[in-house]
Amino acid sequence: MPEVSTDHWEAAVEAYQAQLRAYFDERGRGDTVATQRTIQINSTLVPKRGDALVGHLERLTPTTLRDRDVLEVGSGFGALGTYLATTHGPRSLVGIDQQADLIGVATRAVHGAGLDDAIRFAQGDMVDLAPVADGSIDVVLVNNAFLYLTTRDAMTAALGAFRRVLRPGGWLLMYHANRWRWTEPFTGDPIVHLLPAPAARQVCRATGWRHNHGRVKLLSPPATRRLVRRAGFADVTVEPAGTTGRRRGPGRHVSGFFAVAGRRPNG
Numbered sequence: 001m002p003e004v005s006t007d008h009w010e011a012a013v014e015a016y017q018a019q020l021r022a023y024f025d026e027r028g029r030g031d032t033v034a035t036q037r038t039i040q041i042n043s044t045l046v047p048k049r050g051d052a053l054v055g056h057l058e059r060l061t062p063t064t065l066r067d068r069d070v071l072e073v074g075s076g077f078g079a080l081g082t083y084l085a086t087t088h089g090p091r092s093l094v095g096i097d098q099q100a101d102l103i104g105v106a107t108r109a110v111h112g113a114g115l116d117d118a119i120r121f122a123q124g125d126m127v128d129l130a131p132v133a134d135g136s137i138d139v140v141l142v143n144n145a146f147l148y149l150t151t152r153d154a155m156t157a158a159l160g161a162f163r164r165v166l167r168p169g170g171w172l173l174m175y176h177a178n179r180w181r182w183t184e185p186f187t188g189d190p191i192v193h194l195l196p197a198p199a200a201r202q203v204c205r206a207t208g209w210r211h212n213h214g215r216v217k218l219l220s221p222p223a224t225r226r227l228v229r230r231a232g233f234a235d236v237t238v239e240p241a242g243t244t245g246r247r248r249g250p251g252r253h254v255s256g257f258f259a260v261a262g263r264r265p266n267g
């Protein structure tokens, strides 16, 4: 990868803001508060999210992104991957997302910022990661994307794909919303995500609250750890978001978000 720097990130912020404005204008959604928020989340607010993600990686594993071949799975508009590529020194960074229109925004923004050689995006499904060669990646990052897999079969297939593309000794880091939280992560409404779907529907009808059953599948930290272990990862550890130490006791798994890491065993 050529030398990149925080100046490149500044250029990327401008390019992303322009591309995102065009993307939402084309869809007639340019002026909404939600759009403005999405643009911020994918430009000026990225460093905070990116540095937090790297913090989890560095606490849970012995690796960093520096000089590593990195894959970001579910890369969305690509701003997170672009920030990591320009400020955390990976050898290469590839972003994969299933949505062609988001890959289009990412590719145009990176081109606009003069970063074509620093980061590449490709369309693909995380259940097979077809565009990625076996054993070609040192670190797989999955930020707020795994929860869009709503069946155990899809989750198991995706974890198998993460393992396949990692080099022996390579690391997986996933970060997403915790099932064991008080409010639904997208709507902010209380407890409906903890109820079975039929009960959640009834409660929502009675209260006006909203849920996302069927659109996302929230897992608890212990359930995620079991799933990752069963997929053949070693040294699997979890960390609640927003803390730097290992807290003890049952309460340690109740947090809005959490990170989980696992290593592809050697051999």
Ligand SMILES: C[S@@+](CC[C@H](N)C(=O)[O-])C[C@H]1O[C@@H](n2cnc3c(N)ncnc32)[C@H](O)[C@@H]1O
Pocket: 073, 074, 075, 076, 077, 078, 079, 080, 096, 097, 098, 099, 102, 124, 125, 126, 127, 142, 143, 144, 145, 148, 149
């Ligand atoms: C909330 S966005 C996160 C984007 C990015 N990781 C970030 O943190 O800024 C989730 C992304 O996951 C992608 N996604 C969902 N299911 C996927 C799948 N099966 N394969 C690849 N990408 C997927 C969606 O298209 C969406 O862009």
